[in-house]
Amino acid sequence: SKTSPFLDPGLRTSPNTLAIVSLSRDNFQPVTLKQSTGAVDGYAEGATLNTRFGSFPHSTLLDIPWGSQVRASVVDTGSRGRKRRRNEVESEDTPTPSQDEGDDKATPSSLAKVVVASSGFVYILRPTPELWTSSLPHRTQVVYTPDYSYILQRIRARPGSRIIEAGAGSGSFTHASARAVYDGYPRNATDEKGKVFSFEFHKPRYEKMQEEIKNHLLEDIVHITHRDVYRDGFLIDGKSPEATAVFLDLPAPWEALHHLSRRKIQKGGKEDDNDGSWKSPLDPKQSVYICTFSPCIEQVTRTVTEMRTLGWTGIDMVEIAHKRFTVMRERVGVNLPSEKGFNPTPADVSEAVKKLKGDIRRTLDFHKAQQSRPDSEASDSKMDVDEQAPNGSLKPTPNGEGATEVDEEPTFLQGRIVHRTETELKTHTSYLVFAILPPEWDEEAEAAALAKWPCGK
Ligand code: SAM
Structure with a gap:
């Protein structure tokens, strides 16, 4: 099957794949490129991207190398164009701005037609998690690149890792973690390695995420579940995800921690009876690395208390203070x-x-x-x-x-x-709490370790 454009986009743009259009340094727009199959929305050229820098029929954005600069096209907008010409004197190379949007419905005779290249331009960029974070439709607060790049290395996310993430929100962290665990091999849904198990309890957000993951061809890596993780934990169809890394971006992470244990345990650390049906969502043989993401210090305090109670070690907290520097010459x-x-x-x-x-x-x-x-x-x-x-x-x-x-x-x-x-509006994002849960060690594990390493005897 086709690989996600986030993982292997090929060398050139192609139909029905996502591209990120760069309008200016900090202004990106995601666009799914469409092959022209006739007039669309009054444009004879088919699907057309309208921006304040001009109009870009998708036909001019297709089958070109990623990173290309594309000039706007002047479109003859028929009746709508005539209306404009009545009102203003327009030079031939003035890009047609999005003022066409919301105009009266075009009749077939007024279909827009590209006639000449103009001076407005955009760059067409391959999708990356960073660009997706900058351009995605926000449904919630999202985790930004400076935070998630640090988090992913601290929780040891790498090709082949199995990560639990909750809540999925707008999918900013999900995309970054999907790329981190991708091992570069062609994949199918039954692959065990390199997985992100994402949980979201808000139904519309869950559905939107599902749709995006499908459209971005990330279904073989990201498994999204509609679930209240405080109540129902992290198993998938009763099976353990066997995760080695966990990221919790939830309002009350301490409410979910007792599910991320090696033994059946109640919130607050009280041992629970295990009738044999309980399973841990964690990899039993490896240390598990966790990060929780909370904007308030009170949330941090409660999380740390619960972590200590449940046996997490190496607990520490970090705040990423991201600053962008502008370098210039000053007289x-x-x-x-x-x-x-x-x-x-x-x-x-x-x-x-x-x-x-x-x-x-x-x-x-x-x-x-x-x-x-x-x-x-x-x-x-x-x-x-x-x-x-x-x-x-x-x-x-x-x-x-x-x-x-x-x-x-x-x-x-x-x-x-x-x-x-630069004056940053987003100075404080969240506090990041990190911790490690070592594997349980028993006589059997000791014997296995000694068998592997006889000099320990
Ligand atoms: N990390 C996400 C991103 O980068 O786009 C943003 C996450 S957003 C701040 C928090 C999400 O957690 C919300 O979408 C919310 O619906 C979800 N959530 C809150 N409580 C939850 C629970 N008990 N179980 C599952 N999801 C929950």
Whole structure:
């Protein structure tokens, strides 16, 4: 069967697969590409993506290498176009924006037709969990990339792992974990390795997730169950998922922890009678790594108490403080004395820069002349340190007389490289609590270990 575009998208875009359209740096739109089978929604070209950067018939997005830049098409929108032309003068290369949306229903004679390429453009990108997180339809709060990349490595998610996840919510974490456990081999539903067992108790969200997992061809990896995990735990049709990793993004993770045990145990740690029907959802032979994701410290406290009671070890908590840095050049080094002192106004700045350029030109000319003298000691000299002002810019001469525009600015004149953190709206996401549940150890396990490793005898 076809592999998910999230796992192996091939080299080029193809019909009926998901693509992520990049409209600008932080604006992504998921689109399932459709082969044209005739007019759709008034467009003769068939399915068309309308954006504020122009119209993109799917035919122009199909069978091209991932990462391609695609120019918008000007579409002749028939009656709707005539209406626009009445109202505004439009140049031939003005992209047709989404103002067509919501317009009157097109008659066959008014079907839109692509006539000429225009200047708006988008990039067409292969789907990745990161891009899906940035573009998915939000049904809940989601786990973002900085958090899930850290979580997945802490819970030891790797090709072949079996992960329990609850609740599924909008599926942001689900997609990232599906890629983490994928081992690169062709798969079918009966494969035991590399699985994500996802649980969601909200029916509409569960149904939407099911549909998305199917559309994204991830059904062989992600098994989604409609369940209240506080009440009913994590078995699948009475069988153990044998998970080695667990991620709980639930309002009350402590309510679910007693199901993630090796023995039948009640909430609060009281041993329960086992009539033999109880099974652990965990891998009996390996340590299990868990992460719970909670926005409030009170939730953390309750979770940690329950973890301790149930025998989890190595408990710790982390908060990911994600910052994005913008690196740019900033025009500085114009700290010149002026009548108004050392804090020049913008007018002073441009004047100072002009002076500085003149100084530099004269200094460069001077050094060039020096170097061209055959007897000069200065022939291999660099710019003298003494000629630099304390902040690293060149020391100015008293006036800028004879200053000429330097055609190509030396790089340092284009400004000093600085970085700033962007104002992040999402500063606090959640507290991540990690813990480990070691396998149970008994005489049988000890004997097996010694048999494997005789030097221990
Ligand atoms: N991790 C998800 C993501 O990245 O998109 C977001 C999860 S959302 C914050 C929490 C989800 O847990 C909600 O969709 C909610 O319906 C579900 N949930 C809450 N209590 C639950 C329970 N007892 N059993 C199963 N799911 C539950």
